[in-house]
Amino acid sequence: MHESAFQIFINALLANNFVLAMFLGLCPFLGVSGRLDTAFPMGVATTFVMLVASLCAYGLNLLLGYFHLEFLRLISYIVIIASAVQLVEMVLKKYSPKLFRALGIYLPLITTNCAVLGVALFQTAREYDFVQSVTFSVGGGAGFTLALVLMASVRERLTLSNVPDLAQGTALSLMLAGILSLSFMGFAGLGG
Amino acid sequence: MTEPSEPSVSAAKVIPIAVAGATPPVPPASPTAPMIRTLGLVSAICGLIIVGAYQGTYDAVAANKRIATERAVFKVIPAAQSIAEYVALPGGGIEPRVGAGDTAPGGVKFFAAYDAGGKLAGIAAEGGAKGYADTVRIMFGYAPDCQCVVGIGVVAMRETPGIGDKIITDKNFLANFNALDVKLKGDLSALANEVRAVKHGAKTSPWQIDAIAGATITSRAVGRAINDSAQVLLPRLVPNLDKLRSKS
Amino acid sequence: MNPSAAGTWDEFMEGVWRQNPVFVMVLGMCPTLAVTVSVVNALSMGVSTMLVLIASCGLVSMMRNITPKEVRIAVYIVIIATFVTVVDYAIQAISLKLYDALGAFIQLIVVNCIILGRAEAHAAKNPPLPAMINAAGMGIGFTIGLLALGTVREVLGAGTLFGVTLFGAGFQPWVIMVLPPGGFFVLGAWLLFFSWLERRKLRRRQAKLVEATQNA
Numbered sequence: 001m002h003e004s005a006f007q008i009f010i011n012a013l014l015a016n017n018f019v020l021a022m023f024l025g026l027c028p029f030l031g032v033s034g035r036l037d038t039a040f041p042m043g044v045a046t047t048f049v050m051l052v053a054s055l056c057a058y059g060l061n062l063l064l065g066y067f068h069l070e071f072l073r074l075i076s077y078i079v080i081i082a083s084a085v086q087l088v089e090m091v092l093k094k095y096s097p098k099l100f101r102a103l104g105i106y107l108p109l110i111t112t113n114c115a116v117l118g119v120a121l122f123q124t125a126r127e128y129d130f131v132q133s134v135t136f137s138v139g140g141g142a143g144f145t146l147a148l149v150l151m152a153s154v155r156e157r158l159t160l161s162n163v164p165d166l167a168q169g170t171a172l173s174l175m176l177a178g179i180l181s182l183s184f185m186g187f188a189g190l191g192g
Numbered sequence: 193m194t195e196p197s198e199p200s201v202s203a204a205k206v207i208p209i210a211v212a213g214a215t216p217p218v219p220p221a222s223p224t225a226p227m228i229r230t231l232g233l234v235s236a237i238c239g240l241i242i243v244g245a246y247q248g249t250y251d252a253v254a255a256n257k258r259i260a261t262e263r264a265v266f267k268v269i270p271a272a273q274s275i276a277e278y279v280a281l282p283g284g285g286i287e288p289r290v291g292a293g294d295t296a297p298g299g300v301k302f303f304a305a306y307d308a309g310g311k312l313a314g315i316a317a318e319g320g321a322k323g324y325a326d327t328v329r330i331m332f333g334y335a336p337d338c339q340c341v342v343g344i345g346v347v348a349m350r351e352t353p354g355i356g357d358k359i360i361t362d363k364n365f366l367a368n369f370n371a372l373d374v375k376l377k378g379d380l381s382a383l384a385n386e387v388r389a390v391k392h393g394a395k396t397s398p399w400q401i402d403a404i405a406g407a408t409i410t411s412r413a414v415g416r417a418i419n420d421s422a423q424v425l426l427p428r429l430v431p432n433l434d435k436l437r438s439k440s
Numbered sequence: 441m442n443p444s445a446a447g448t449w450d451e452f453m454e455g456v457w458r459q460n461p462v463f464v465m466v467l468g469m470c471p472t473l474a475v476t477v478s479v480v481n482a483l484s485m486g487v488s489t490m491l492v493l494i495a496s497c498g499l500v501s502m503m504r505n506i507t508p509k510e511v512r513i514a515v516y517i518v519i520i521a522t523f524v525t526v527v528d529y530a531i532q533a534i535s536l537k538l539y540d541a542l543g544a545f546i547q548l549i550v551v552n553c554i555i556l557g558r559a560e561a562h563a564a565k566n567p568p569l570p571a572m573i574n575a576a577g578m579g580i581g582f583t584i585g586l587l588a589l590g591t592v593r594e595v596l597g598a599g600t601l602f603g604v605t606l607f608g609a610g611f612q613p614w615v616i617m618v619l620p621p622g623g624f625f626v627l628g629a630w631l632l633f634f635s636w637l638e639r640r641k642l643r644r645r646q647a648k649l650v651e652a653t654q655n656a
Contacts, residue, residue: 007322016326021620023474027553030469071246074528074547075238075521082517111517112551114470121544126327166639170466171631178624185619188324188352227508234503234515238522245526252533260536348540353598354615 005135008128012139014187018115019147020180025115029148030173039152040145041099045088047141049110050119052084053077054137057120058130077120085111115144150180265303268333268343269314272305276439280428286435300425305333310439312336315429318347319421323413326350328359330417334374334426336433340398341372341387341418349410356410365404365411373398374422376430383423389415451570455578461554462585462627463634468554471545472586473623479602481541482590483583488527488546490579493555495523497563497575504564516559517550524549554582592626593617 018024025046032042057077064073089107092100100107110116119140123133154176163172265275277289282298289301302317315336320329329347334340346360359365375384385399389412395402403411461467471489476482499519500507507515528546531539539546549555558578563571594600597617599607616622 021325023470023620023623024548026469026473027467030466071242071525071529074525074550075242075518078517078521078550079514082514111513112553112556114548114551117548117551118544121547125544166635167632169631169635171628171635174624174628174631178621178628181621181624182616185621226506227511230503230507230515231511233506234518237499238518241522242525245529249529249533253529256533256536352615353618354613 005131008132009135009139012136013143013146014184017143017147017184017187018118018140019144020177020184022118024118025113025144028109028113029144029151029177030170033148033151033173034155036149036152036156038102039148041102043141043145043148045092045107046110046113046115046144047138049081049084049088049113050116050137050141050144051134052087053081053116054119054123054133056080056084057123058133061124073124074121077117081116081120082111115140147180151176154180261303264331264345264347265305265316265333267345268316268331269305269335270343271307271313273308273313274439275303275305275316278302278304278436280425282428284428284431286429286432300421300428302425302429304436306439312433312437312439314342315436317421317425319417319419321413321416321420323349323351324356324407324409325352328410328413328417330414332369332418332421334422335371336430338371339373339375339430341369341374341422344369344414344418351407351410355407358404358407359410359414362404364402368395368401371398372401372418374418374426375399376426380427380430382427383419387415387419387422388412448570448573451574452577455574455576455581456584457581459578460581460585461578462582462588463630465554466631467557468552468582469627470548471552472582472589473620473627475542475545476586476589476593476623476626477597477618478541478594478600479587479590480538482586484531484538485542485545486579486583486586488531488542489549489552489554489582490576492520492523492527492549493558493575493579493582494572495526496520496555497558497571498568499523500559500563501566501568501571504566507564512560512564513556516556516564520555520559521550554578588630589623589626592630593622597622 012018016022019026019029028042028046033039057080060076060080061073064070064076085108088110089100092107119137123136128136151173155173158172158176167175262275266272278286279289279299279301280286300317302315305313305316307313315334316331317334318329318331320327322328326349328349328351331345331347332341333343335342344366349356351357351359372387373385374387376382377384383399385397387399387401389401389403389408390396391408392403392405394400401411401415403415455461459465462472468489471485475485496516496519500516503515503519524547527549531542531546558575562574566574591601595606596614597619599605599611599613614622617626
């Protein structure tokens with residue numbers, strides 16, 4: 001397979017958007033997309049964790065392959081990701097306490113964001129090389145941020161409109177996500 | 193560290209929050225030793241469980257994988273009764289593939305399929321190309337006698353149900369692979385004619401694939417998958433075909 | 441066990457119905473939406489998750505007295521990842537076809553919030569048996585949720601149930617249902633349905649209350 005870096009990026013960003021096409025990272029997508037000013041930083045923080053996790057996973061996979069310890073892959077990935085999240089948390093706390101407070105409990109939750117583990121697992125399954133892995137993780141993170149920001153903008157608008165109160169809350173968010181997902185299907189075939 | 197008292201049976205039926213209140217308060221910071229002890233213990237237990245599961249399922253998983261591969265190969269080469277795995281090396285030679293380890297860098301995996309009499313029935317190889325939604329991975333059968341592709345099967349794809357997945361059901365499309373021409377050039381360096389999917393109804397030569405109307409992108413991916421794989425594999429394989437003629 | 445039989449049943453039903461992880465808590469959405477294109481996938485995903493849930497909660501509960509709180513999350517995650525690896529290999533040994541259909545979502549059970557949530561909220565504070573019973577309830581609740589989605593999506597999107605064709609040749613499958621947007625729509629519709637049920641129950645109770653006060 002000779003997927004170019006550009007193709008991988010576009011695919012991860014739009015055609016196979018992590019949230020809307022692959023169903024990864026839905027918990028923060030539904031949880032943090034209420035307001036635009038937390039959605040964007042959350043997306044950026046997740047992207048950063050993805051990048052770190054992807055780099056670590058790439059190195060780790062080489063190591064595990066060398067020792068033929070593939071069956072430890074999952075457990076070591078998750079430990080690496082948890083550590084990466086901790087690292088991001090500490091960096092944020094030191095350099096941007098304001099953002100740290102704004103993201104609150106969502107930061108540690110990045111650990112259980114399937115999108116992050118998903119990046120690590122998919123890049124391994126598809127046997128991406130170093131450059132491909134990096135583009136894949138950045139594209140995936142950007143796609144996640146894009147979905148989050150789109151969703152947040154729509155939901156901010158919706159708070160002003162008259163919605164039947166039966167449909168308020170998660171059900172409405174899911175319907176919105178469905179419509180967004182429908183429109184993202186139009187991007188399919190773009191990276192070909 | 194003091195051991196918290198065992199919650200009584202009656203505590204168990206209280207809702208969790210009440211139980212949390214009943215547990216003695218944990219000291220503000222535990223000493224390092226118990227942390228390391230617990231982490232060490234957990235890692236040891238988990239390590240044992242994982243290794244146990246890996247060893248316990250290894251044979252079954254390997255057998256399953258072999259059966260799946262055989263089934264895929266038998267589908268594209270119906271006469272086949274048994275298969276042997278080979279690797280086509282970048283230098284041009286071929287060698288039997290042993291073990292389940294990774295193939296050598298640049299090597300291309302393929303399968304030699306033999307009929308009941310132990311004679312070479314065909315060669316099967318995998319190929320992949322970007323389709324509409326994701327990579328379409330296919331297996332194709334190659335008949336050395338006519339130097340053509342004689343069948344395809346899909347290994348993995350995520351194409352749109354009802355549109356892209358016609359590549360496994362559409363009879364007219366599958367008819368392309370009764371004898372798809374993949375002859376090599378005189379010097380055996382590459383295919384004489386690039387395999388390509390052309391628009392529905394525009395097929396003129398035996399090396400072209402008549403695409404499915406409405407699923408052109410997926411059809412094209414199949415064409416590219418065959419072409420890319422064949423361009424690499426066949427120049428290495430064809431000079432060595434005699435080594436494969438009968439089952440070793 | 442006997443004195444707390446009612447309590448045990450309660451523990452069990454908490455996950456199955458009152459705190460159903462899919463419909464009430466809306467947790468573990470990723471596998472819920474991703475693998476429910478067919479009933480078989482939904483069922484196997486539900487059962488795998490349940491097995492991991494029961495085993496992890498049991499072990500977490502057994503280790504609860506020797507787990508310092510600073511490292512508890514690390515301990516939980518390692519335990520969960522272990523059992524997911526076990527299930528991963530077990531499914532590969534049982535059926536490769538199923539393994540391919542579920543794809544990376546088997547391994548992604550690790551980050552299913554339901555399991556970590558149960559470990560933290562329940563197993564870490566209760567003895568192994570109740571913890572495992574509670575986990576089993578949650579697992580069954582999750583499976584029910586997946587099946588509810590899987591059935592609707594398979595019947596509408598492919599016109600089949602357990603792979604058996606339901607309708608005549610004239611049936612045009614509603615393909616969008618087995619595509620990603622369908623997952624969102626069907627889950628949204630189920631949530632709407634449940635909030636409607638809830639609403640109706642509430643209104644009936646209010647009516648009864650009004651009646652009672654009037655009679656008095």
